Amino acid sequence: MALHVHLPDGKELELAEGASGADLASAIGPGLARAALAVAADGQVRDLAAPLRDGASVAVITAKSDEALPLVRHDAAHVLATAVMELYPGVKISIGPAIENGFYYDFEFPEGVVLSEADFPAIEERMRAHIKAGEPFVREDLPVAAARERFLAQRQDYKVELIDDLMRDEGVETVSLYTNGPFTDLCRGPHAPSTATVKAFALQSVAGAYWRGDSRRTMLTRIYGTAFLSKQELDAYLEQLELARQRDHRRLGRELGLFMFSELSPGSPFWKPAGMAVWNQLTELWREENQARGYREVKTPMLYDVELWKQSGHWEKYKDNMYFTDVEGRAMGLKPMNCPAHIQIYKDERRSYRDLPVRYSEAGLVHRHEPSGVLHGLMRVRHITQDDAHIFCTDEQVQDEVVQCLRFGFDLYDLFGLEPRLELSTRPEKRIGSDEMWDRAEAALAGALDSEGLAYELNPGDGAFYGPKIDMHLTDSIGRSWQLGTVQLDYSMPERFDLAYTGADNAEHRPVMIHRALLGSFERFIGIMIEHYAGVLPFWLAPVQAIVLPVADRFNEAGEAVVAALGQAGLRAEVDARSESVGRKIRDAELRKVPYMLVLGEREAAEGTVSVRSHGGADRGPVAVGELARELAERARARTD
C-alpha cells in the first residue's frame, strides 16, 4: 500500500509503504537527497530515517532551513561528549542540548580532573576526527528497563536517573538512544544523518552548572560551544561577539570616564563627573515626568529598626540580602526596598477615598547584599537607586493605575528607542490571599496589558508571594536579559501594616498597593543605555555636549568665551586648550564621543563663529556662537536625540 505526503509547494507525492524522509528526498531529486538533514513532518522535526506517516505534510530540512541550526548544534553536543568520553575515561555524562547561540554538554569529571579552556584544543581535535569520519547517528528504540540496564552497567548515574524520572513522571515505556561511532546517548533526537554535518564549531567556555539546576545537587562541569552550518557563518558570529564586547558598558564606562569600581566597595559604582552628568540628566527627566503624572516625590531614611523589617516580612523572607548594624544596642537594618518607608508616610495621615490614588515617587537608594558571584558592572549592584514609586489606591482603581504605569513606562522607553519584552507573572505555589483576590489581580494586570494592545509572555507561578506582576526586560550587548521595569500588585503589605482609608460609606477599607519601577534602577538603566547607544549617548545626555577646539594657543581665550556662552545657555561645554594639533584634538574628541566639535581659528575668532563638526565627521561650517547656543539648548530641552 502506498503512502501519500503533502509537500510545501502544495503537491502531493506518492511513496512506497514505510518510506522514510530519506526516501522522500531521493524521490524529489538526488541533489536534495544529498543535502537533506532531516524532515519537518506536520511541523515536527524528525530524523531522515524515520518512516513517514500517510497524509503528513512534509518539508525536507537542509542546511538552508531554519530548523537546521538547532539540529547541527545538538549534533555537535553529541560529538563533544564523544570526544570527552574518549579523553577522560570514567567521565559521567548528563545532558547536552542546543541553546540559543550554540550548545553545551554537562559532565561530571572523575575525581581530581579539573577541566579548563586550555584543554579545548585537544578536545576539538578529537571532535574533528569524529566529524571527518562522518559517523552516522543511529537511532535505537529500547524498552526502558533495557536502556536502564545499559546505562547502569556503564555507571552513567545521571542517565539512569533521567530514565527513572521518565518512567515515574511520564510513564514512558520505551526510550530512544542515539549512537555515533563509539558514543551512545539517551536522547530524544532528532539528529542529522551523520556527524559530518558539524562543519563549523568552536568550544567557547567552561563553567559550573548544578545538576538539574538545583543548587543542593552536584556541580557539574559545563562546556559551552557553538556550531554553524558553514565556516563563514561561524566566523561572522565570532566577529559579532567581538563587536558586542566593544560596547560592553564596563569597558565604555572606563574609556569614557563615566564610573569606576573599587575593591573597597564591591558592587558599588563610583560615579565620576562625566557619569554624574548623565545621571543628573536622567534624574531631571525622571523628576519632571513623575511630577507631570501625578506622583509626589518623597525621600526616606536608609536605616530602620529591625522591627519594621519584621513587620514587613523582609526579616523573614529577605534577611540574607540585607545589611544590619547596631546603633547603641539597637538592631537596625539598611533598607533593601522603599515600600515600608512609603507606607510610613501613608500612615502618617488619615486617608479618605477622596485622596486616592496616592502616588509617592522616590529615587530610592537601597542596599542589597547580592551574592558575590552575581555582581556585574552596573547591571547587578549592591547599591541600587531605584526610580521607585508606590501607588495606594482602591480595588476599582487598580487596572487604570496599571495602565497608566505601562503607558508611562513605554513613553520612557520610546524616548530611548528601547523595546522591552513583557512578562506577566501569575500566582505562585506559596502565596497569601484568596483565590478570588488573585483572580481579580491577575485579571487587572492582563486587562491592562490587553487594553494597551501589548504582547506579553505568560510566566505562570512566578509572581511575588503577595501578588502578580508585570516585568519589562531588555537584553544587553552580550545577550543577557535584565529586568528594568516592574509593576507589582500587592495585597499583603497593606494588610501587614494595617493600611486603611475611609470610604464614601464612612467605613474603613484596605487600599491596594502598586509597586512600580520603570527605569528599574538608575545604575542598570544607564548600563543598558551605554550599550544600547554603544557609548554615543543622545545629545541631551552626553556628559560633554560640545568641545571647543582652538587651532592654536592664542585662540584659547576666545575658546573660553565660547564655553561660557554655551554654559549660559545651560549646555555642558569644554575647551581643549592643549598645545596639540587640530587633528589630534578632533581625534580625541571623537574617541570621547563628544557630539559637537567646535573648531576655532583666525576666521571664527574674528567673526564670532565656530566651525561645527558633528561626532562621526559631518562638517557644517561656521555658525554664530549665539545662534548655536540657542539651537543646541533647544535640542537638549526637546530630548529628541
Next chain:
RNA sequence: GCCGACGUAGCUCAGCUGGUAGAGCACUUCACUCGUAAUGAAGGGGUCCCCGGUUCGAGUCCGGGCGUCGGCUCCA
C-alpha cells in the same frame, strides 16, 4: 554562595624551566602654534592584589583570603 579562569605602571598587555621587571598608549617637561581622527624629543611612574609557606633567592612554586571575568543558583 557554587564551579572554572584571571589579578604585573592610570589603561591594554609582555615577562621562557625561580635570579628582585618591560612595551605601547596615557602623564610631566621642553620645542612646535598647527584648520577636521595621533607633531617631535626627553623624563617621571611599579608594596608584580593581600597574608602566610617552600627556597640562598618568589612576579614566577604551594596554601589561605580578597577582587574581577565567564557560567550556575539566586534576584527580578
